[in-house]
Amino acid sequence: MDSHLLTATRKKKKKKSKKKVNEQSANGINKPSEPISKEQQYKNIETLIELANEIWSVVKDLAKNRPEFVEYPDQKKMDFFRDSFHYKEFMDEFPIVCRYMICMGQYSKKAFKRFLEKIRICTANAPPPTERKKGYMEEQWIMRQADYIRYLWEAYQKGHWDSTEARLVWEDAYKRLKGEFDDFKNKHDDIKKAREEEKKQLDASNARELIERLGSGLQKLDKSDTKLLKELLKNQLYKKRYSDCMQRLLSVVPRIKYTCSGVGIAEPIDESIAKPTVKMIEHVDEEKYDAIPDQYKLTESEKKRLPTINE
Numbered sequence: 001m002d003s004h005l006l007t008a009t010r011k012k013k014k015k016k017s018k019k020k021v022n023e024q025s026a027n028g029i030n031k032p033s034e035p036i037s038k039e040q041q042y043k044n045i046e047t048l049i050e051l052a053n054e055i056w057s058v059v060k061d062l063a064k065n066r067p068e069f070v071e072y073p074d075q076k077k078m079d080f081f082r083d084s085f086h087y088k089e090f091m092d093e094f095p096i097v098c099r100y101m102i103c104m105g106q107y108s109k110k111a112f113k114r115f116l117e118k119i120r121i122c123t124a125n126a127p128p129p130t131e132r133k134k135g136y137m138e139e140q141w142i143m144r145q146a147d148y149i150r151y152l153w154e155a156y157q158k159g160h161w162d163s164t165e166a167r168l169v170w171e172d173a174y175k176r177l178k179g180e181f182d183d184f185k186n187k188h189d190d191i192k193k194a195r196e197e198e199k200k201q202l203d204a205s206n207a208r209e210l211i212e213r214l215g216s217g218l219q220k221l222d223k224s225d226t227k228l229l230k231e232l233l234k235n236q237l238y239k240k241r242y243s244d245c246m247q248r249l250l251s252v253v254p255r256i257k258y259t260c261s262g263v264g265i266a267e268p269i270d271e272s273i274a275k276p277t278v279k280m281i282e283h284v285d286e287e288k289y290d291a292i293p294d295q296y297k298l299t300e301s302e303k304k305r306l307p308t309i310n311e
Contacts, residue, residue, distance in 0.1 A: 045116045048090075049109060052097065055087055056107045063105065074103040096145040096177075100152060108155035115148040142177045149173040 062069045072080065081102055082088050091098045097115070101107040122140065126132075150170040154161050211233075213219040221229065284292065 045113065045120070048116060049113055051087075051090055052094075052101075052107070052112050053109060055081075055085075055090065055098070056101055058085065059102055059105070059107075074099070077102050096148055100149075106152060106156065108152055111148060111151035111155040114151045115144070118147050119144055138181065142174060142181055145177050146170050146174040 069077065069080070078091070078099065081098070082091060087098075097107075097112060122144065126140070127136075147170070150166055150173065153169045154166055210219070281298070289297075
């Protein structure tokens with residue numbers, strides 16, 4: 001979640017922009033400043049705060065001059081801002097900030113600045129991508145959103161706030177955001193599975209149509225393609241029969257679960273047997289045989305296994 005989206009070109013147009021905000025449009029809404037071009041980018045915290053303040057000004061004008069806006073459902077409020085103004089990039093980058101601002105009517109410049117500073121520090125101290133655990137970025141995103149909710153709560157407290165209560169606010173926000181994020185991932189996985197199943201059905205339908213066209217003579221294949229198609233269909237048929245057979249067997253005879261488990265102990269290995277040896281036989285004269293050490297002489301059993309040579 002990098003906050004790198006806004007340019008600092010608004011300072012030169014500050015007076016002109018302020019004049020525009022003070023002008024009322026025909027429907028009673030203050031006009032925001034002109035949308036930034038695609039070539040412009042968000043450079044630093046101050047420019048992000050400036051844009052957030054501008055959005056907050058528009059929200060307050062809507063609440064004042066369009067009372068029906070306050071009665072809109074939350075999603076309709078968010079869609080109205082996306083469709084009517086040029087804040088889509090900012091809303092995508094800071095969804096929780098915008099939701100509290102637009103839907104709940106809560107915003108604090110101080111809280112937003114603390115939030116951006118926390119992002120900057122955590123980004124600078126983040127481990128390299130190759131050393132990050134799975135889900136690291138998602139976890140960081142959720143934690144930073146919980147930070148903003150805590151900072152916003154602290155900003156709305158009058159006088160000194162209790163640190164224990166602030167920590168509880170953070171934990172509650174984290175749990176809710178974590179739950180929403182997990183629900184979103186689960187729904188995404190369900191949709192992915194549904195699409196994969198739909199693709200399988202479509203592939204099966206296409207294969208069935210091809211077989212029908214081949215059977216009716218509307219389409220022909222050469223010998224090699226025909227042979228390959230037969231092998232593929234045969235394998236699919238065997239797999240289907242195996243799956244059906246296993247389902248019928250398990251419906252009658254349930255799978256027996258193991259009752260215990262353990263680690264086996266290997267028996268000692270005889271190294272003389274385990275290590276293969278190769279012996280080479282050399283024929284020597286009888287008068288020299290007695291001079292050879294006994295360890296190199298054949299045993300009686302080895303002599304018996306030698307093939308006999310017919311003289």
